[in-house]
Every structure is written in C-alpha cells, then in structure tokens.
Amino acid sequence: MTYSEFRKLVKAELEENPDGKTWKQLREALSLPYRTPCPEWVKKLETEIGLDRTQKRGKSLIWKLDRWANPHVNETLCTVTPTLCALLGAEAPSFTSGAISRKVIQEAERVLGKALVQRCLVFAPDAMGSHLRTINPGIYQPVMTLAPLELSLRAVLPPKTPVCFASMFTGLIPDMHGIRSYEKPVLACETLFDTLAPAGLRMAIVAVEDSSIDLIFRGRQVDYFTEEYDQQVVIRVLSLLEKGSHDFILAYCQEYDDALHRTDPYSSEALKAAEHHISDFARLSEAVDLYWGSFNRILLFAPDHGAHIDAQKGNGTHGDDIPEDMEVSHFWGFRKGMKVENDDTQ
Numbered sequence: 001m002t003y004s005e006f007r008k009l010v011k012a013e014l015e016e017n018p019d020g021k022t023w024k025q026l027r028e029a030l031s032l033p034y035r036t037p038c039p040e041w042v043k044k045l046e047t048e049i050g051l052d053r054t055q056k057r058g059k060s061l062i063w064k065l066d067r068w069a070n071p072h073v074n075e076t077l078c079t080v081t082p083t084l085c086a087l088l089g090a091e092a093p094s095f096t097s098g099a100i101s102r103k104v105i106q107e108a109e110r111v112l113g114k115a116l117v118q119r120c121l122v123f124a125p126d127a128m129g130s131h132l133r134t135i136n137p138g139i140y141q142p143v144m145t146l147a148p149l150e151l152s153l154r155a156v157l158p159p160k161t162p163v164c165f166a167s168m169f170t171g172l173i174p175d176m177h178g179i180r181s182y183e184k185p186v187l188a189c190e191t192l193f194d195t196l197a198p199a200g201l202r203m204a205i206v207a208v209e210d211s212s213i214d215l216i217f218r219g220r221q222v223d224y225f226t227e228e229y230d231q232q233v234v235i236r237v238l239s240l241l242e243k244g245s246h247d248f249i250l251a252y253c254q255e256y257d258d259a260l261h262r263t264d265p266y267s268s269e270a271l272k273a274a275e276h277h278i279s280d281f282a283r284l285s286e287a288v289d290l291y292w293g294s295f296n297r298i299l300l301f302a303p304d305h306g307a308h309i310d311a312q313k314g315n316g317t318h319g320d321d322i323p324e325d326m327e328v329s330h331f332w333g334f335r336k337g338m339k340v341e342n343d344d345t346q
C-alpha cells in the first residue's frame with residue numbers, strides 16, 4: 001500500500017467517524033496490513049489532513065480529524081478553497097490540506113444568515129503581503145472598508161506565485177498539488193474550479209498573459225480571459241460583471257510584483273503599483289454592488305505572498321521562509337442581495 005492510498009483510506013474513515021477511532025479499530029475497519037502505524041506517515045497525516053491524536057480512550061490514542069484546530073494547515077492559503085466551497089454550496093475537493101475558516105463562516109452568517117452565497121469575485125494581486133504595513137500601517141484600510149473581515153494567513157513554501165496560487169485554489173500543500181518551485185504546469189489534481197462546476201457555477205478566470213493563474217488552472221469548465229496587463233484585466237472583469245455572464249470570477253493583477261522585482265518592495269514605483277491594485281479593487285467592488293446587487297455575494301482580496309529586499313542585490317524578491325515573504329492578509333466582504341430568490345435554496 002502506498003502512502004497516498006493509506007491517507008485516502010484513513011481520511012475517508014475518519015470523516016465518517018467524527019468521534020474518532022483507535023488504531024486497532026482503524027486497522028480492522030480498513031484491513032490495514034500493518035501492526036503498528038508508521039510514525040513518519042502519522043506525522044505526514046497530521047500536516048496534510050489534520051490528523052489529531054491528542055486524546056485517549058482507555059490506553060489507546062484516538063485518531064480523529066481536527067479540521068478546525070490543525071495549526072499546520074489551518075491558517076495557510078489552503079483554507080481558501082474549502083471555505084469557498086462551503087459558502088458556495090459545493091463539495092470540497094476530495095483532498096484538502098486546509099480547513100474551512102470558522103471566522104469566515106461566522107462573518108457570512110452574520111451578514112447572510114444561513115443563505116448560500118450566489119456570486120463571488122476574488123481579486124488576487126501578486127505579492128501584496130503584510131510587509132507593506134511596515135512602511136504604511138494603514139495601507140489596507142481602503143480594502144477593509146469594502147471587505148472588513150481580515151484573515152491573517154501564512155503563504156506556503158516556497159512563497160512563489162504558482163506554488164501559492166496552486167495551494168489557494170486546490171486547498172493542498174505543495175507536496176500534494178505538485179508545484180514546488182517557480183513552474184507553471186497545468187495542475188492535474190482537483191481544484192476549486194472542478195468542484196464549483198458541478199454546483200452549477202459559471203466561472204471566469206481573467207489574468208495577465210502567461211501569469212501563473214493564466215496557465216495552471218487550464219482545462220476546466222471555466223471561461224479563460226488572457227489579458228495584456230492589469231488595466232485590461234480590470235476592464236474585462238467590469239464588462240463580465242455588467243453582462244452578468246458569470247457567477248464566480250477570479251481576477252489576477254501583477255503590477256506590484258513586477259515593480260518590486262525591478263526596484264524594491266518599498267520603492268515609490270512599487271508603492272504606486274500597490275495603490276493601483278487597491279483602487280482597482282474599489283472599482284470592482286462598486287461594479288459588484290451595481291451589477292450583482294440582487295445576489296448574496298462575496299468580495300475577496302486574496303494575495304499570494306509577500307516580499308523582502310535581497311541584501312546582496314538590493315532589489316525585491318521572495319521565496320524564503322521569513323515573515324516578510326510568508327505573511328499575508330486576506331480580506332473577505334459579504335453583501336446581502338436586495339431581492340434574493342430562493343433564500344433557503346434546495
């Protein structure tokens with residue numbers, strides 16, 4: 001039996017038995033060919049599926065999934081996909097490393113009650129991490145007025161664009177989705193888009209040409225719009241909103257990342273680019289309210305990673321396990337539709 005077969009079996013069994021099982025019970029239920037569990041595999045399960053073995057029944061440890069409290073994966077970018085699936089009434093991908101964010105669900109319930117979300121716009125500006133607050137503590141204030149729930153998250157390692165966005169939109173850590181460096185293959189694993197399609201959502205991805213988001217999620221039931229640069233991305237999203245042609249739109253912009261590599265993360269050029277992302281988000285937010293006003297909706301500001309100054313070269317970079325590169329904030333906003341059909345749905 002391979003490790004991934006083992007993980008699949010254990011995960012499915014524990015999902016069906018939320019109170020947990022002892023190793024002996026698991027071994028019998030799944031006819032596992034091992035007398036004792038392999039410590040290395042157990043460790044991997046803790047990181048990847050949130051296996052929790054902190055409680056005992058008699059002398060035996062209880063194996064259960066602690067989807068809420070798993071510190072390894074809970075507060076990383078991996079939380080985005082399972083949380084969006086829960087809000088949009090879709091099944092989560094069969095494997096996710098992340099957990100549904102309780103904070104986000106509570107905020108959704110506060111605004112929407114138990115009703116599902118019907119429309120979602122995710123705005124993903126490259127490299128807009130928490131490091132920007134060191135130079136301007138109020139930089140995200142305009143974002144928060146539109147999307148007030150802030151979720152502090154860690155990027156995944158290494159904090160590079162395709163690695164991070166793959167984790168964000170699959171819910172998987174890099175070892176599981178397979179993009180572990182700056183490379184942009186089409187993902188073979190299940191993604192958010194694969195799970196939203198059967199839920200009946202019409203999806204669009206609007207991204208700058210040859211960017212990670214433009215490439216790695218291809219081949220799904222999604223309308224792909226490849227644009228020359230950020231301005232064209234924004235114009236395209238505005239026109240899609242006006243047409244009402246999609247329920248879920250992912251928009252990617254990259255001027256800040258380009259500028260920080262050319263100069264540094266705090267240069268006036270880079271800060272100007274950051275301001276462009278923030279004002280574009282405001283423009284899109286306005287259009288979301290105008291054209292999606294009758295739907296329960298999400299507006300999400302979701303960058304991938306941060307950046308720092310390369311001490312030797314003096315310009316901006318990212319990819320290290322340091323707070324400047326790893327810490328990001330996502331901002332979630334929920335709005336209630338003005339005349340919602342089927343409040344309780346299905």
Ligand SMILES: [Zn+2]
Nearest residue numbers: 127257261318
């Ligand atoms: Zn970059």
